[in-house]
Amino acid sequence: MRASLQLSEAGLRVAVLSKVFPTRSHTVAAQGGIGASLGNMAADNWHWHMYDTIKGSDWLGDQDAIEYMCKMAPQVVYELEHFGMPFDRNPDGTIYQRPFGGHMANFGETPVQRACAAADRTGHAMLHTLYQRNVRANTQFFVEWMALDLVRDAEGDVVGVVAYEMETGAVMILHAKATVLATGGAGRIFAASTNAFINTGDGLGMAARAGIPLEDLEFWQFHPTGVAGAGVLITEGVRGEGGILLNSAGERFMERYAPNAKDLASRDVVSRAMDQEIKEGRGCGPEKDHVLLKLDHLGPDVILKRLPSIREIAIKFANVDPIKEPIPVVPTIHYQMGGVPTNVHGQVVAPKAGNPNSVVEGLYAVGECACVSVHGANRLGTNSLLDLLVFGRACGNFIVDQNLRARGQRSLPADAGDLSRSRLARIDGATSGESVPEVAQQLRRVMTHHCGVYRNQQLLGEGVAKVMEIEQRVARMSITDKSRVFNTARVEALELDNLIEVAKATVVSAEARQESRGAQARSDYPERDDANWLKHTLWYRDGNRLDYKPVNLKPLSVDAFPPKARSY
Amino acid sequence: MKFRIYRYNPEQDAAPHYQDYDVALEPTDRMLLDALMRLRQQDDTLSFRKSCREGVCGSDAMNINGKNGLACITNLNDVKEPVELRPLPGLPVIRDLIVDMSQFFKQYHSIKPYLVNDTPAPEKERLQSPEDREELDGLYECILCACCSTACPSFWWNPDKFVGPAGLLAAYRFIADSRDLSTSARLDNLEDPYRLFRCHSIMNCVDVCPKNLNPTKAIGKIKDIMVKRAV
Numbered sequence: 001m002r003a004s005l006q007l008s009e010a011g012l013r014v015a016v017l018s019k020v021f022p023t024r025s026h027t028v029a030a031q032g033g034i035g036a037s038l039g040n041m042a043a044d045n046w047h048w049h050m051y052d053t054i055k056g057s058d059w060l061g062d063q064d065a066i067e068y069m070c071k072m073a074p075q076v077v078y079e080l081e082h083f084g085m086p087f088d089r090n091p092d093g094t095i096y097q098r099p100f101g102g103h104m105a106n107f108g109e110t111p112v113q114r115a116c117a118a119a120d121r122t123g124h125a126m127l128h129t130l131y132q133r134n135v136r137a138n139t140q141f142f143v144e145w146m147a148l149d150l151v152r153d154a155e156g157d158v159v160g161v162v163a164y165e166m167e168t169g170a171v172m173i174l175h176a177k178a179t180v181l182a183t184g185g186a187g188r189i190f191a192a193s194t195n196a197f198i199n200t201g202d203g204l205g206m207a208a209r210a211g212i213p214l215e216d217l218e219f220w221q222f223h224p225t226g227v228a229g230a231g232v233l234i235t236e237g238v239r240g241e242g243g244i245l246l247n248s249a250g251e252r253f254m255e256r257y258a259p260n261a262k263d264l265a266s267r268d269v270v271s272r273a274m275d276q277e278i279k280e281g282r283g284c285g286p287e288k289d290h291v292l293l294k295l296d297h298l299g300p301d302v303i304l305k306r307l308p309s310i311r312e313i314a315i316k317f318a319n320v321d322p323i324k325e326p327i328p329v330v331p332t333i334h335y336q337m338g339g340v341p342t343n344v345h346g347q348v349v350a351p352k353a354g355n356p357n358s359v360v361e362g363l364y365a366v367g368e369c370a371c372v373s374v375h376g377a378n379r380l381g382t383n384s385l386l387d388l389l390v391f392g393r394a395c396g397n398f399i400v401d402q403n404l405r406a407r408g409q410r411s412l413p414a415d416a417g418d419l420s421r422s423r424l425a426r427i428d429g430a431t432s433g434e435s436v437p438e439v440a441q442q443l444r445r446v447m448t449h450h451c452g453v454y455r456n457q458q459l460l461g462e463g464v465a466k467v468m469e470i471e472q473r474v475a476r477m478s479i480t481d482k483s484r485v486f487n488t489a490r491v492e493a494l495e496l497d498n499l500i501e502v503a504k505a506t507v508v509s510a511e512a513r514q515e516s517r518g519a520q521a522r523s524d525y526p527e528r529d530d531a532n533w534l535k536h537t538l539w540y541r542d543g544n545r546l547d548y549k550p551v552n553l554k555p556l557s558v559d560a561f562p563p564k565a566r567s568y
Numbered sequence: 569m570k571f572r573i574y575r576y577n578p579e580q581d582a583a584p585h586y587q588d589y590d591v592a593l594e595p596t597d598r599m600l601l602d603a604l605m606r607l608r609q610q611d612d613t614l615s616f617r618k619s620c621r622e623g624v625c626g627s628d629a630m631n632i633n634g635k636n637g638l639a640c641i642t643n644l645n646d647v648k649e650p651v652e653l654r655p656l657p658g659l660p661v662i663r664d665l666i667v668d669m670s671q672f673f674k675q676y677h678s679i680k681p682y683l684v685n686d687t688p689a690p691e692k693e694r695l696q697s698p699e700d701r702e703e704l705d706g707l708y709e710c711i712l713c714a715c716c717s718t719a720c721p722s723f724w725w726n727p728d729k730f731v732g733p734a735g736l737l738a739a740y741r742f743i744a745d746s747r748d749l750s751t752s753a754r755l756d757n758l759e760d761p762y763r764l765f766r767c768h769s770i771m772n773c774v775d776v777c778p779k780n781l782n783p784t785k786a787i788g789k790i791k792d793i794m795v796k797r798a799v
Contacts, residue, residue, distance in 0.1 A: 020617075021669070023712055024625040038692075074692075081693040084683025084745070086701065086708045093695030118708075124624055125708060132682035167662060196620040229596065232622045313622060316641050317598070437609045481613040483579045486663040489612035 006396025008137035030123025031235035033115030035382035036073035041113035057376025058518035062552035158362035162420040169484030185336040194233040203369040205498025213538035216338030218510035222271040226332025228290035243295035247282040258568035265568035271331035292326035339371035346395025356549035377518020433478030460511035570650035616665040626713035636715035656718040684750035700746035707741035716773035729762035733773035733783030740786035
């Protein structure tokens with residue numbers, strides 16, 4: 001919606017397709033904040049933010065894109081405030097900023113308050129504000145339309161999408177001069193996930209089927225604090241406000257793993273520490289399968305003012321009132337660092353004729369579905385909302401500058417709708433076969449078991465084999481419901497086609513990468529290996545093939561941050 | 569667990585009917601939405617909306633044992649069997665538990681749900697005191713689930729003319745925002761026998777709001793400002 005806003009305000013004809021009403025997209029569930037070096041609480045600057053992001057990424061992030069994002073951050077936050085975003089405020093009337101994991105001043109020295117927050121509902125406030133601003137700009141929404149496949153012409157240019165209207169079951173082609181994927185992540189390939197049901201990687205599936213590679217899909221962020229058993233997110237802002245993690249001995253164990261940043265170390269670091277505590281028998285509860293997030297010492301005032309939704313979630317999903325008791329938490333799948341490869345304008349890029357970043361004309365991607373790559377091997381908390389603001393805006397502006405009005409419309413190829421039609425025919429034609437919910441559940445189990453916090457060759461090798469078996473089952477799936485009107489069984493079958501592509505990309509890329517970096521922790525290769533693996537993975541659906549491309553270590557204007565050891 | 573669910577598929581059914589289900593739950597099934605997902609494994613023809621499963625996206629509003637609520641934050645221990653599920657009342661049913669929300673959103677859009685401030689934007693943020701910001705608490709958190717408006721008899725009778733509690737809560741969210749400069753136009757837009765004044769403060773909206781918001785209070789404040797401006 002940040003991209004569509006630029007397009008609508010420039011007077012272009014925009015159609016925003018969304019599987020759900022726009023304020024129901026998963027951005028709504030983001031809690032903690034938006035990272036931007038406003039310096040409202042203490043001195044801060046974008047260069048420090050840039051360093052934190054690169055260090056957080058374990059040096060896999062592209063430094064040009066990271067510089068651009070961190071430099072633009074204050075401006076996009078101010079714009080959002082001007083749009084009406086209800087940020088919390090300081091006594092002087094400026095935007096309130098809270099501490100967050102990995103946010104440091106002076107190139108990693110001491111914590112700094114950088115996360116611009118609206119209580120613990122920042123994503124909700126932001127998504128509604130962006131929708132509201134799009135209403136003002138008369139953006140046209142196609143609500144409850146699911147995009148099925150990209151349409152590429154003979155030159156490989158993208159000229160639109162095939163889409164499915166849920167209410168009627170109609171399949172339509174939307175012919176467009178520019179197509180922007182903003183379809184979010186695919187966290188639903190895992191069983192324990194903070195993600196919404198709709199996060200099925202539809203844009204990634206579409207890209208993969210259209211022959212476009214997927215980048216760095218082995219990197220999946222475990223959020224340290226998902227409610228044990230339920231998976232619902234508890235924001236890092238809890239630890240930002242002073243909450244701490246405890247093991248069964250009541251020990252604040254993060255002091256051992258990250259003596260400086262402690263509970264506010266990077267998410268991959270905290271998640272691994274929790275996993276290790278649990279594996280070594282210091283987990284809590286009868287099954288010793290979780291740790292505790294203690295925040296009662298913050299007092300009811302802070303909890304009710306800054307973390308009201310967290311209290312609601314804890315009461316509803318964990319039966320505890322955090323004003324009195326700690327919340328049981330476990331590392332839970334949260335964010336996909338990889339995605340459809342793009343440049344800083346949001347243009348989708350793929351290797352062609354020796355150029356690793358050749359532009360796929362007509363196609364753009366922004367947000368979690370894209371890999372620009374600002375998150376590298378591990379995303380810094382609050383950089384996801386920032387990513388979609390900065391690159392949504394940049395992508396919109398870039399498209400406006402293309403002066404599309406003056407350009408003719410490329411014609412649709414004769415076979416434009418064939419792939420989607422054949423997928424639907426397969427699903428509707430099968431009178432018996434595999435049950436969609438069962439196959440999806442099996443996929444999530446396999447991914448959770450074989451692609452967890454710690455991975456190794458044996459787990460990943462078996463994982464690849466099992467996922468490939470599940471792919472055969474996906475090919476045989478069938479649904480009972482054959483009706484046209486709001487057939488949610490058919491939608492879930494179409495989503496499973498996308499989930500399986502992301503799962504294959506993930507497990508195949510993870511098996512190949514023989515090192516530990518950011519969110520990919522290999523117990524058989526415990527060290528980062530810059531000599532061999534300081535490079536981006538590219539997975540192609542065709543033949544399950546892998547390719548690699550270099551990381552951009554050259555920022556736009558400042559000196560590069562060369563890789564070094566990473567400690568918090 | 570026993571369920572009695574409103575079914576209607578316009579392609580097959582001449583009229584809506586109820587269908588009874590008995591669902592074997594797993595120990596991890598905690599919320600009504602978990603039970604519905606379990607149920608769909610035995611019958612994939614049952615249609616309902618869902619997404620975040622934590623009460624923040626507003627997709628899975630339905631009428632649960634006679635009261636509107638969100639399936640994903642309704643604890644199974646708190647509902648009486650057989651659990652009777654119906655679509656939100658007062659809106660056209662598309663299929664099963666899925667209603668056509670066009671009228672609801674039309675009313676939301678009618679209050680111009682965006683900040684209006686045409687003064688040149690400063691280089692940084694517009695300043696707002698913590699006290700002024702607090703005025704927005706209890707207003708901006710709305711998730712547009714429509715539980716409130718579809719529990720309101722005034723909205724049932726006049727969905728085309730009465731803005732309804734959700735829309736009016738949003739209207740007051742902008743009136744109350746110290747940065748918004750269009751209060752007078754917003755009030756003009758509501759000064760009408762139907763748009764605002766069909767609210768008779770019966771507080772059904774407050775009773776059902778899954779986010780514990782209070783549209784009646786917000787509507788009362790709009791009425792107060794309206795009266796003050798008249799004298």
